[in-house]
Amino acid sequence: MAEFRMPSLGSDMQEGTLLEWRVKPGDRVRRRDIIAVVDTDKAAIEIEVFEEGIVEEILVQPGEKVPVGTVLAIIRTEGEAGVVTAKGAKAAAEAALPAGGVIETMEEMAGRATPEKRIPPGEAPAAAAAPAAPPTAGRIKVSPYARRLAAERSIDLSVLKGTGPAGAIRAADVESAAGIAPAGPPVEAPPAPLEEKPPIAPREKAPPPPVSPTAEKPAVKDYQAAMRRAIAAAMARSNREIPHYYLQTRIDMSRTLRWLESENQKRSIKDRILPVVPLIKAVAMALTEVPELNGYWIDDRHQPQEAIHIGFAIALRQGGLITPAILNADLKSVDELMEALRDLVTRARSGGLRSSELTDATVTITSLGDLGVETVYGVIYPPQVALVGFGKTMEQPWAENGMLAVRPVLTATLAADHRATDGHRGAQFLDAMNRYLQEPSKL
Amino acid sequence: MTNGVETLRKVTYREAVREAIREAMQKDTRVFLMGEDVGHYGGCFAVSKGLLEEFGPERIRDTPLSESGFVGAGIGAALGGMRPIVEIMTVNFSLLAADQIINNAAVYLHMSGGLFNVPLVIRSATGGGRQVGAQHSRSLEGWFAHIPGIKVLSPATVEDARGMLWTALEDPDPVLIFENSGLYNMEGMLPAGAGAVDIDRARVRREGKDITLISYSASLFKSLDAAEILSREGIEAEVIDLRSLRPLDEKTFLDSVAKTHRALVVDEGWRTGSLAAEISARIMEGAFYELDAPVERLCSAEVPMPYAKHLEEAALPQVDKIVDLARKMVKADG
Numbered sequence: 204m205a206e207f208r209m210p211s212l213g214s215d216m217q218e219g220t221l222l223e224w225r226v227k228p229g230d231r232v233r234r235r236d237i238i239a240v241v242d243t244d245k246a247a248i249e250i251e252v253f254e255e256g257i258v259e260e261i262l263v264q265p266g267e268k269v270p271v272g273t274v275l276a277i278i279r280t281e282g283e284a285g286v287v288t289a290k291g292a293k294a295a296a297e298a299a300l301p302a303g304g305v306i307e308t309m310e311e312m313a314g315r316a317t318p319e320k321r322i323p324p325g326e327a328p329a330a331a332a333a334p335a336a337p338p339t340a341g342r343i344k345v346s347p348y349a350r351r352l353a354a355e356r357s358i359d360l361s362v363l364k365g366t367g368p369a370g371a372i373r374a375a376d377v378e379s380a381a382g383i384a385p386a387g388p389p390v391e392a393p394p395a396p397l398e399e400k401p402p403i404a405p406r407e408k409a410p411p412p413p414v415s416p417t418a419e420k421p422a423v424k425d426y427q428a429a430m431r432r433a434i435a436a437a438m439a440r441s442n443r444e445i446p447h448y449y450l451q452t453r454i455d456m457s458r459t460l461r462w463l464e465s466e467n468q469k470r471s472i473k474d475r476i477l478p479v480v481p482l483i484k485a486v487a488m489a490l491t492e493v494p495e496l497n498g499y500w501i502d503d504r505h506q507p508q509e510a511i512h513i514g515f516a517i518a519l520r521q522g523g524l525i526t527p528a529i530l531n532a533d534l535k536s537v538d539e540l541m542e543a544l545r546d547l548v549t550r551a552r553s554g555g556l557r558s559s560e561l562t563d564a565t566v567t568i569t570s571l572g573d574l575g576v577e578t579v580y581g582v583i584y585p586p587q588v589a590l591v592g593f594g595k596t597m598e599q600p601w602a603e604n605g606m607l608a609v610r611p612v613l614t615a616t617l618a619a620d621h622r623a624t625d626g627h628r629g630a631q632f633l634d635a636m637n638r639y640l641q642e643p644s645k646l
Numbered sequence: 647m648t649n650g651v652e653t654l655r656k657v658t659y660r661e662a663v664r665e666a667i668r669e670a671m672q673k674d675t676r677v678f679l680m681g682e683d684v685g686h687y688g689g690c691f692a693v694s695k696g697l698l699e700e701f702g703p704e705r706i707r708d709t710p711l712s713e714s715g716f717v718g719a720g721i722g723a724a725l726g727g728m729r730p731i732v733e734i735m736t737v738n739f740s741l742l743a744a745d746q747i748i749n750n751a752a753v754y755l756h757m758s759g760g761l762f763n764v765p766l767v768i769r770s771a772t773g774g775g776r777q778v779g780a781q782h783s784r785s786l787e788g789w790f791a792h793i794p795g796i797k798v799l800s801p802a803t804v805e806d807a808r809g810m811l812w813t814a815l816e817d818p819d820p821v822l823i824f825e826n827s828g829l830y831n832m833e834g835m836l837p838a839g840a841g842a843v844d845i846d847r848a849r850v851r852r853e854g855k856d857i858t859l860i861s862y863s864a865s866l867f868k869s870l871d872a873a874e875i876l877s878r879e880g881i882e883a884e885v886i887d888l889r890s891l892r893p894l895d896e897k898t899f900l901d902s903v904a905k906t907h908r909a910l911v912v913d914e915g916w917r918t919g920s921l922a923a924e925i926s927a928r929i930m931e932g933a934f935y936e937l938d939a940p941v942e943r944l945c946s947a948e949v950p951m952p953y954a955k956h957l958e959e960a961a962l963p964q965v966d967k968i969v970d971l972a973r974k975m976v977k978a979d980g
Contacts, residue, residue: 346907347937366978373939374938
């Protein structure tokens with residue numbers, strides 16, 4: 204028996220409101236299925252489950268606001284039978300948590316979330332063996348054109364109310380929603396993400412269940428204010444707790460850009476790789492050489508992580524930012540990274556991010572080159588221990604082998620937590636990154 | 647549509663067809679007209695009135711009541727180098743000539759390995775709404791549009807009634823022209839110099855942005871009237887005149903749907919297996935991601951055409967039905 208709890212979707216999150224269940228008792232769930240939607244201060248987030256099994260009981264109803272860690276549902280894992288009473292589970296869950304305690308990571312949560320209570324098979328009530336019903340969460344009716352428009356404008360269809368026949372969502376519904384979340388650029392433009400402040404807490408605004416454009420505006424404002432507060436909390440904590448050190452280096456980008464140009468000639472326009480992608484890849488590769496920079500500082504302890512999940516700061520059009528993770532970035536090819544980035548940017552702006560993407564980042568990249576910034580001085584997003592900043596690649600005089608030349612030059616910075624690492628390791632990281640960018644074919 | 651306004655003159659659809667025949671006879675001595683009652687009687691719909699006197703019995707030929715026979719003769723004449731215009735009084739009687747049209751005219755070129763074209767033109771009246779009973783009120787042009795090897799035209803405007811015949815005669819292969827009998831008395835403005843028009847393109851007869859009404863022949867005018875009413879409600883309907891039923895000018899209606907995102911096909915044929923069904927399918931194939939509402943069809947009720955006036959009107963597509971349906975498709979639900 205497993206407990207599905209209100210997750211922490213960022214170090215600043217204390218409680219969340221359950222907006223919607225995507226499952227009902229009796230439904231079968233698999234690891235990474237999205238089973239609920241939770242509203243935080245900043246947005247509606249789809250929550251994944253990490254167990255396989257059958258939903259036994261739902262303990263928190265939509266609309267209820269509960270602290271992080273509260274058991275939302277009981278999931279009977281495979282092979283189990285039986286029922287735990289709601290009260291028992293709730294009480295146990297509350298006992299397992301420090302009062303007002305905040306769970307920082309999914310790992311932590313998982314650690315606390317599995318006190319199973321087995322019930323002797325003989326006592327299992329017949330009802331528990333009810334066959335798993337297929338998920339019936341009603342399919343949303345959307346006209347093909349409306350669906351296309353929504354994709355182009357990064358509008359989350361699941362929150363729209365359809366005005367067409369039988370409640371179908373039509374283009375007009377998407378357009379009125381787009382009036383709120385300003386119409387975006389055409390589909391395939393995953394703009395090189397940029398933000399002026401280091402990454403912050405997760406999540407972005409997903410349009411709240413909208414009624415009409417006018418009715419919705421205040422809600423958007425609330426989200427923005429809440430997001431600002433969340434950013435404020437995380438950054439203040441970072442500045443208060445993390446002794447940052449900064450390193451900066453200039454990188455000759457001519458080889459990477461040449462390589463990119465020839466690579467892109469082989470690709471159709473929509474598959475072309477943005478210049479930021481080799482940078483992400485180089486960061487991931489360099490982290491495999493200096494793994495101390497990849498991970499967390501939690502409970503006065505440095506906890507490097509094996510998987511490299513790169514949080515990428517994405518500016519939201521309505522203001523604020525969000526840093527969803529590109530999972531296992533070191534294992535992805537540049538094409539896969541491009542695809543992941545494009546997907547992430549689209550979903551970040553439409554409200555379709557998954558909980559794991561918001562909680563799993565082990566390091567963060569902030570790239571502000573598109574805005575002409577030369578150098579980024581990052582503020583680390585706790586509990587991570589490093590942030591890599593990229594400025595604009597500019598033509599600059601470059602001396603090499605006694606010769607002066609003009610080269611495209613990028614300023615890269617590392618902001619790192621001095622509790623976790625020292626400047627020496629940080630320097631090795633930047634050096635490794637530079638090395639990869641001089642041999643782009645190995646990326 | 648092409649000439650200056652000052653040279654427009656008012657003609658009936660019937661006169662426009664007659665002028666087209668006359669011009670073709672004058673321009674090309676290989677052209678002749680044959681069919682039931684086309685000579686002495688002047689045509690069942692008075693289209694060929696006066697032509698016998700003008701061109702003589704060699705070129706304006708009355709035939710026996712034998713569609714299969716005289717259509718076959720037309721095919722033979724075409725194969726022999728003539729440019730026959732065969733009039734089948736109404737589409738209802740074309741069934742008697744179906745074998746000649748479908749099994750002979752449509753396939754000669756193919757069966758002869760490309761040696762023999764059949765430059766035959768068949769004109770026929772079609773459509774209901776005139777209280778002439780079930781056997782005389784059919785709209786079977788959609789059936790012929792099913793057949794590869796022939797072209798099927800459906801002139802709605804006087805300009806097309808005037809201009810399509812010559813282009814059809816110039817076509818090396820069989821062309822069927824269906825004239826809706828309800829249109830013969832319709833008056834329209836024709837430029838003095840009106841002549842041949844293309845026979846392979848649909849036309850946007852009215853521009854709009856909210857819904858596309860796709861129609862042809864007599865239904866075109868019902869669609870235009872409906873568009874006028876809808877316009878007063880703030881719904882701007884684009885109205886497309888197909889003109890050619892085979893081949894279909896897909897691009898014109900797909901482009902329109904890409905603009906309006908909704909399509910309603912108005913077709914006097916029956917719904918099942920209809921031309922409207924074909925158009926709906928083409929839109930699904932070619933513009934699925936443009937659709938903001940399911941394609942709708944307004945066709946004739948699936949009954950033999952009633953004789954009683956009010957029942958016949960109820961069976962045919964009408965302006966108020968087009969307006970209702972279009973309104974439902976465009977307006978929000980509740």
